[in-house]
Amino acid sequence: MEKLVNANFENYIGTTQGYSEMAYQMVSHILTLGYAVMLAGLLYFVLTLKTVSPKYRMSNILSGVVMVSAFLLLYAQAGNWADAFVFDADSGRYFLGRDSDLFNNGYRYLNWLIDVPMLLFQILFVVTLTKSDFTSVRNQFWFSGALMIITGYIGQFYEVSNLTKFFVWGGISTVFFVHVLYVMRKVIAEGKENIPPRAQKILGQIWVLFLVSWMLYPGAYLMPHLLGVEGALYNESGVVGRQMTYTVADVCSKVIYGVLLGQVATIMSKAEGYAVE
Ligand code: RET
Numbered sequence: 001m002e003k004l005v006n007a008n009f010e011n012y013i014g015t016t017q018g019y020s021e022m023a024y025q026m027v028s029h030i031l032t033l034g035y036a037v038m039l040a041g042l043l044y045f046v047l048t049l050k051t052v053s054p055k056y057r058m059s060n061i062l063s064g065v066v067m068v069s070a071f072l073l074l075y076a077q078a079g080n081w082a083d084a085f086v087f088d089a090d091s092g093r094y095f096l097g098r099d100s101d102l103f104n105n106g107y108r109y110l111n112w113l114i115d116v117p118m119l120l121f122q123i124l125f126v127v128t129l130t131k132s133d134f135t136s137v138r139n140q141f142w143f144s145g146a147l148m149i150i151t152g153y154i155g156q157f158y159e160v161s162n163l164t165k166f167f168v169w170g171g172i173s174t175v176f177f178v179h180v181l182y183v184m185r186k187v188i189a190e191g192k193e194n195i196p197p198r199a200q201k202i203l204g205q206i207w208v209l210f211l212v213s214w215m216l217y218p219g220a221y222l223m224p225h226l227l228g229v230e231g232a233l234y235n236e237s238g239v240v241g242r243q244m245t246y247t248v249a250d251v252c253s254k255v256i257y258g259v260l261l262g263q264v265a266t267i268m269s270k271a272e273g274y275a276v277e
Helices: 009-016 021-047 054-084 106-124 134-156 163-191 197-225 236-271
Strands: 085-088 093-096
Touching (some): 106 236, 134 197, 163 197, 197 236
Antiparallel strands (some): 085 093
16 A cells, blocks of 8 residues: 555555446546536637627637636546556456556646636636726736645645645645635626626626635545545545536536626627627
């Protein structure tokens, strides 16, 4: 077991207990669903580009960039899962293969390094800041968004091997996360001023969606120890639960968020006299 050192807990479960057919396939299917949704999302954001006036189109374009990078990452992540674990006909379970690559969630974190700044900037192309300075908000998003991910990326290597480091890096990441939430709350509050009531209502929904879906990521980070350190989720349920959580979070924070921002932009475009061709 020492051999696994910094590996994610999925590999420890895949070495000791192995995965049942159901758990193995569920993870595989969830990852596949994830990248399929990203490709569908890409089509949607391209096809709806002309429903908003040119000044709001950067929102659609950034959603498109996020879709492409998430599609590639999730495709690689699904391949990584299939390559890592091998069916053992004697026990009827899947175990980490002798010569396989280990399974690692780190790909996701590096994908977030691109997507998090994009998602945070995206809203700045739709709302108009009434009090805050655009450049300052943009830089705060950059800085805290990137540091939140980098510190969490380091922490996730220690989820089994060194829990002190795991919680300390996770704690530092949380400080940056709280800052991002604070700035976003301000951006949305200012964005609601002087816009049509329907657009205000959708911006309110975007805040709730943002808050809930972004909170799911730290939940997934903690998943192996969520019900006690090496507790009730330190098994294949925790593995399936983690990938499910990531997929729900990804669909909400990238796709639904982009769709709602597009709706706000459409309402504003119409209010400003833009006629869809
Ligand atoms: C980490 C580490 C543990 C503490 C916290 C985290 C927050 C992660 C977040 C990620 C958001 C990702 C998004 C990706 C979209 O593509 C890094 C898990 C607070 C909030 C929105």
